[in-house]
Amino acid sequence: MTQTVSRPVGAHEPLPLDVEAIRADFPILTRTVRDGKRLVYLDSGATSQKPRSVLDAERWFYENVNAAPHRGAHALAEEATGAYEAARATIGGFIGAPDREIVFTRNTTEAINLVAYALSNAATAKEEEFRTYAVGEGDEIVVTEMEHHANLVPWQQLCERTGATLRWLGLTDDGRLDLSDLATVVNERTKLVAVTQQSNILGTINPLGDIIARAHEVGALVLVDGAQSVPHQPVDVTELGADFLVFSGHKMLGPTGVGVLWGRYKVLDKLPPFLTGGSMIEVVRMEASTFAAPPQRFEAGVPMTAQVIGLAAAVEYLQDLGMDRVEEHEKALTGYALQKLAEIPGVTVIGPPDTVARGGAVSFTVEGIHPHDVGQVLDDHGIAVRVGHHCAWPVVRRYGVPATTRATFYVHNGYDDIDALADGIRAAQKFFGTA
Amino acid sequence: MQLESMYQEIILDHYKNPHGRGLREPFEAEVHHVNPTCGDEVTLRLHIENNAAGDAVVSDLSYEGMGCSISQASISAMYDLVLGKSVTEALATGEDFMTLMQAKGDPTVAEKLEDSLEDAVAFAGVSKYPARIKCALMSWMALKDASARALATTTPGGTS
Numbered sequence: 311m312t313q314t315v316s317r318p319v320g321a322h323e324p325l326p327l328d329v330e331a332i333r334a335d336f337p338i339l340t341r342t343v344r345d346g347k348r349l350v351y352l353d354s355g356a357t358s359q360k361p362r363s364v365l366d367a368e369r370w371f372y373e374n375v376n377a378a379p380h381r382g383a384h385a386l387a388e389e390a391t392g393a394y395e396a397a398r399a400t401i402g403g404f405i406g407a408p409d410r411e412i413v414f415t416r417n418t419t420e421a422i423n424l425v426a427y428a429l430s431n432a433a434t435a436k437e438e439e440f441r442t443y444a445v446g447e448g449d450e451i452v453v454t455e456m457e458h459h460a461n462l463v464p465w466q467q468l469c470e471r472t473g474a475t476l477r478w479l480g481l482t483d484d485g486r487l488d489l490s491d492l493a494t495v496v497n498e499r500t501k502l503v504a505v506t507q508q509s510n511i512l513g514t515i516n517p518l519g520d521i522i523a524r525a526h527e528v529g530a531l532v533l534v535d536g537a538q539s540v541p542h543q544p545v546d547v548t549e550l551g552a553d554f555l556v557f558s559g560h561k562m563l564g565p566t567g568v569g570v571l572w573g574r575y576k577v578l579d580k581l582p583p584f585l586t587g588g589s590m591i592e593v594v595r596m597e598a599s600t601f602a603a604p605p606q607r608f609e610a611g612v613p614m615t616a617q618v619i620g621l622a623a624a625v626e627y628l629q630d631l632g633m634d635r636v637e638e639h640e641k642a643l644t645g646y647a648l649q650k651l652a653e654i655p656g657v658t659v660i661g662p663p664d665t666v667a668r669g670g671a672v673s674f675t676v677e678g679i680h681p682h683d684v685g686q687v688l689d690d691h692g693i694a695v696r697v698g699h700h701c702a703w704p705v706v707r708r709y710g711v712p713a714t715t716r717a718t719f720y721v722h723n724g725y726d727d728i729d730a731l732a733d734g735i736r737a738a739q740k741f742f743g744t745a
Numbered sequence: 746m747q748l749e750s751m752y753q754e755i756i757l758d759h760y761k762n763p764h765g766r767g768l769r770e771p772f773e774a775e776v777h778h779v780n781p782t783c784g785d786e787v788t789l790r791l792h793i794e795n796n797a798a799g800d801a802v803v804s805d806l807s808y809e810g811m812g813c814s815i816s817q818a819s820i821s822a823m824y825d826l827v828l829g830k831s832v833t834e835a836l837a838t839g840e841d842f843m844t845l846m847q848a849k850g851d852p853t854v855a856e857k858l859e860d861s862l863e864d865a866v867a868f869a870g871v872s873k874y875p876a877r878i879k880c881a882l883m884s885w886m887a888l889k890d891a892s893a894r895a896l897a898t899t900t901p902g903g904t905s
Contacts (some may be wrong), residue, residue, distance in 0.1 A: 317792050327890075344747065503847075682783055682813030682880065690748045698783040706784070713784045740747065742814075 315599075322646055322725065326638040327631060329724035335361040335627075336722055347692025350730045355510055355538060355671050355718030356696050357560045360624070364563060367623035368616045378612045379436055379621050380589055384452040385618040394615050397622035398605075404625045405555065406546035407572050413605040414618055417569035418537040419460040420554035422504070424571055424608060425533055426464040429502065430471045439557035440582040443531065445501050447473035452496050452503040452530075454479040454487055457709055458510050459701040461535040465504055474501070479521075481708055485512040485661040492524050500530040507539035511700040511716065512661035513644070513671040515539070522551050531577065537561055541720075542640055542669055544633040553577050559617065563721075568617035571608065578604035585610040640670040643719045643728060647672050650732040656745060657735060670719035673700070676735060678744035687738035688715075693730055750850075751869035751877070752814070759818035759864070764825055769807035774894035778887040780879050785812025787884055791891040793832060793899065795859055801896060806888070815868075815877050820884040822865040832892050838862065839885045846882055850873045874894040 333339050336359050344348050352361060371393065377386035378392040395409070402412040403671045415421040432444035445451070451465045455478055468477045477495050488506075496503055503525040508515050518534060525532045535556040539545055540555070541562035547555055550629045554577075559568040573581075583590055583601055587610040592600040601607045628636060645665045656677035662668045676684050683699035696716045699706045706713055717731055739745035746855035772790035779786050787810035794804040806824050810817055823842075825837035841861045848854035859866050871881045 427886040603871070682782070682815070682877070684784075686874070686877070687748060703784070712786075 325724060326635045327640055327721055329402075329718075329722060332361075332631075332722045334698075335363070337362055337365070339722060341694050344690055348730075350691075350693040350727045352717040352719065352723065352727060352731060353694045353696050354541075354561070354720035354723075355700075355716065357566070357640060358541065358563050358720055359722070360565070360620075361563055361627050364620045364623045365626055366566065368565060368620040371616045371619045376616075379615055380606070381612075390615060394613065395620055397618045397637040400622040400625055401570060401618075402572075404629065405540065406548050406573060408575070410605060411547075411572055411575050411578065413571040413578070413608040414572065414613055415556075415569040415571055415608075416567060416614070417560070418535065418556045418558040421571035422461055422533065422535070423464045423571050424584040425502075425554055425556075425573075425581075426468040427584040430468055431582045431584070433472060435582045437582070439580055442580040443501070443577070444554070445472045445474050448499060449474040449501045450477050450497070450499040451475070452477050452479065452500050452525075454505050454516075455481045455704050456487060456509045456512065456514065457504070457506055457702065457704075458514075458535065458537065459703070460534075460537075461504050462704070465502075479505075480707070484663070485509075485514050485709075486667075487514070487516055487521075489517070489520060492521065496521070496524045496528060496530065498528050500525065500528055502531045502533060504533045504535065505546070506537075508536075508542065508669045508671070509661070509702070510538045510671055511673050511702045511705050511714065513664055513669045513673070515543075515667040515669055517667070518550065518552070526551075538669065538671065541628075543637040546556075547572055559621040559624065562621075562624055563627055564621035565617040567614045568621050570621075573604070575604065578608070581607075583607050583610070587611050589613075600707040631721060639721065640719050641665050643723055643725070644668065644670045644672060646725055647717065647719070647728045647731070650728055651735075654735055654739075655731060657738065660706075660711065660714050666744065671716060672718070673716045675711050675712040675714055676738060676744070679738055679742045681713040683742065684715045684735065684738050687741055688731070691730065691734040691737065693727075693734050695731075747873075751874060753867040753870060755864055755867040756818045756822075757814065759821035760814040763817060763821040765806060765821065765828070766809070767807055767808055769805060772805070772807065772895075773899055774850055774891040776887050776891045776894065778883055778890065780812065780816065780883050782879065783813070785816040785880055785883055786810055787816070787887050789820075789884070789887040789891050791888070791894075791895045793895050796831070800833065801858065801899070802831050803827050803829065804836050808884075809886075812883075813877075813880055815871055816880040816883050819865075819868065819881045822868070822887060823884045826863060826865055827877075827888065832896065836889060836892060839889060842868070842885050846872050846878045 321519040375389045377390040379391040399409040402409040429445045482488045498739040534550040534552040536557040540557040560566040660673045681697040772792045775790045777788045778878045784823045792805035855869035
């Protein structure tokens with residue numbers, strides 16, 4: 311890129327991150343789309359692009375070390391095990407967790423399903439200790455109306471399997487959680503509260519402290535969906551105080567196919583397995599088997615070794631930038647985007663209107679133009695956004711819109727990307743004759 | 746700009762001034778179809794009557810829907826195309842529309858289907874955008890579903 315990419319605009323401060331230098335690290339950003347347009351990637355909330363160091367880490371593993379970890383005694387097996395476990399320590403360190411509390415899954419969705427199935431498996435476990443967190447009739451699971459389908463449907467299904475009841479916290483008109491009935495929704499019958507740290511559609515950052523305090527007061531576990539927070543802000547599990555934190559590698563510059571379940575060790579230790587098979591066992595006989603200690607108990611089969619090593623490289627990339635600065639960078643972009651969108655007649659932001667307790671997912675509607683059509687015009691300008699219900703159908707229903715257009719920001723985005731977005735929206739209005 | 750190839754004037758006209766919109770009676774089948782990736786929706790009612798030759802004919806097609814311009818214009822264009830046709834002909838037209846959607850923008854396919862699809866041939870540009878094909882096809886899938894249900898609930902030879 312030869313153009314100036316992080317120019318301060320008007321009253322806006324220079325961005326905390328050197329966007330031009332960062333863009334040079336992402337090979338995909340050099341390509342063009344739709345007849346030679348510069349790629350303006352505003353869809354990191356769906357999946358992020360990957361810096362070269364992540365791609366190199368995977369290639370390094372396959373070219374030099376490739377073997378199944380935790381099996382075999384040959385040189386490659388030892389090195390692969392070492393690299394895999396070193397990556398676990400790096401990724402744990404990123405969220406302030408010891409490595410034995412880090413379980414690798416396929417993605418956030420699988421991590422949530424792992425916990426949900428462990429809780430129903432607990433009800434029929436033959437081992438007394440695995441029944442500690444069993445969920446059954448009369449118990450309640452609490453979610454919020456803001457959840458991604460991945461943090462809603464598995465809990466609906468858990469309730470169907472066990473006879474437990476699903477309850478939820480609603481939303482306010484300005485895109486926040488309505489905590490006015492927290493004390494009644496979360497009560498003595500609650501076994502688990504599942505809540506997102508940052509909404510993937512509204513951008514809202516939730517006041518988890520209040521929710522976690524209430525949940526622990528009544529003896530409930532708390533699972534925090536960090537899919538949209540861990541990539542974008544510093545998250546430390548000790549400060550967080552929850553029992554589980556889940557997130558995906560591919561949304562934080564890492565590869566697809568790897569996600570993380572962090573669990574408090576004393577809780578993980580009392581959970582029965584979800585997937586069973588090789589490497590998660592202790593002793594196997596024809597009649598029955600016993601299981602390994604966490605995290606191995608939850609990692610059946612040969613793991614996604616190269617992806618885990620790629621994710622560790624992504625974590626190192628983010629640590630080099632500094633998560634504080636990543637957060638500030640996105641806050642500056644979000645503030646600028648909210649201002650630019652407010653200047654366009656007919657554009658309505660769905661979610662908090664300012665940057666207070668808000669991340670960089672900006673959903674909006676354009677009067678008279680369906681989000682799909684907005685997205686199509688933006689695409690024609692080389693701008694990649696997400697359109698639809700963003701796997702959070704209850705949220706769009708709550709705000710009375712059929713769908714939204716969503717822009718999400720990350721480390722390689724600059725003010726120029728948001729200018730392109732605003733210009734693209736105006737072009738859509740012109741094309742469809744609404745302005 | 747490639748946009749015009751998809752958003753033909755005729756499509757935008759159907760979107761802004763849909764033909765036959767609104768739910769009416771009588772009807773033999775009502776179906777509700779959604780495009781779950783984006784939330785496009787249609788509720789479609791089909792009224793069939795037998796003609797002198799004993800063929801089931803589409804005598805009314807009424808609908809309500811919400812969604813993007815492509816999905817909603819497609820319903821309106823379909824209404825124009827199938828009204829008064831026999832159910833067999835209507836479904837054959839639907840197959841032609843499906844062929845058009847699989848053409849990946851090949852103009853020769855559109856040319857061949859011009860007589861069969863009339864205005865709806867304007868949707869040829871949509872076939873270049875895989876993400877939008879489902880939008881255009883939703884109404885035709887709903888019609889196929891409604892036809893099967895209507896034919897199953899009406900007695901042969903009767904007029905519903």
